[in-house]
Amino acid sequence: MTVETDRTRRSFVLEDAVAILSRTPATLDALLRGLPDGWVAAHEGGDTWSPFDVVGHLIHGERTDWMPRARIILAHGDAKVFDTFDRLAQFAASKGRTLADLLDEFATLRRENLRELAALRLTAADLERRGRHPALGTVTLRQLLATWVAHDLDHVMQISRVLARQYSDEVGPWRAYLRIISGTQG
Amino acid sequence: MTVETDRTRRSFVLEDAVAILSRTPATLDALLRGLPDGWVAAHEGGDTWSPFDVVGHLIHGERTDWMPRARIILAHGDAKVFDTFDRLAQFAASKGRTLADLLDEFATLRRENLRELAALRLTAADLERRGRHPALGTVTLRQLLATWVAHDLDHVMQISRVLARQYSDEVGPWRAYLRIISGTQG
Secondary structure: OOOOOOOOOOOOOHHHHHHHHOOHHHHHHHHHOOOOHHHHOOOOOOOOOOHHHHHHHHHHHHHHOHHHHHHHHHHHHHHOEOOOOOOOHHHHHOOOOOHHHHHHHHHHHHHHHHHHHHHHOOOHHHHOOEEEEOOOEEEEHHHHHHHHHHHHHHHHHHHHHHHHHOOOOOOHHHHHHOHHHHOOOO | OOOOOOOOOOOOOHHHHHHHHOOHHHHHHHHHOOOOHHHHOOOOOOOOOOHHHHHHHHHHHHHHOHHHHHHHHHHHHHHOEOOOOOOOHHHHHOOOOOHHHHHHHHHHHHHHHHHHHHHOOOOHHHHOOEEEEOOOEEEEHHHHHHHHHHHHHHHHHHHHHHHHHOOOOOOHHHHHHOHHHHOOOO
16 A cells, blocks of 8 residues: 555545545445434434434535535636525425435435536646635635535534434443543544 | 434434444445545554554454454353453554455454344343443443444544545635534534
């Protein structure tokens, strides 16, 4: 295996990013499809999200966030501010639907978005093009695409944590060893 | 979807646990197989683990931790202390192997272990049987099996985090929004 000297950071390379982005639908499918409903509806209390909610959120991102923002950057640069992303849109959009249906839609949208991304044939110069985020200000296309990757993984992490914490009491004394339950990272 | 009143905790039910345990190999396969080597070898600095290391650790758990300890509980109760689990065994055992090979082995061992678990036809009384952990003291079979589930998810979470943090710098100002990178949970 080829190992980079610094294994804690990777420079953004489009093919590497796509390698992760293209795997997320199958990862969530393998983890969630067919799980008993109680797991799928599990959350962490209050207005925290269930795995079902998270998949709806990822769908909304495919529709309104990542590629639409990339298109704005390529067409308008930082002259046009991105539309605000609605972090709660999935609560209405997913209502009455099944998880299987949401997983299918996420996979389809992701495939279409990655096809469009490939068709753009982005150059190194394109990746440095600037856009304007409504709250964060100036960002680059490269940062947007890197964030798409990290955002996927953030939600895979969230789903794993939500599921594991369902057994916070059931694990008994092992709780001390399980960082996913004790809340420490490392 | 049937939703339990309390969505933050689930009581341990063997079929629910197996639903997660049986999905972990395919989840890791979907996430990791074929990824560029740099992702597979990524870690968080110092002696933290890469995705490659984590899969080796899960293999070692299949061989020496979960079902072997279940067998000790069923055969000896708390009269026999569990063998200590070697958290670093994978560094020697995985040496020179490919990730694809490790993923295959993990899937095979998990399938065999779940077959053995099913063959035990555990009763509610069996689940309450006690064993003795070398550090944690008295534990039950039920707690052991719940921990197996949470441990899987802990490592899915870890792999997601390790991968996402590779882009800690590349995400630019979005860092503030990405809990997986900023290190906050919630």
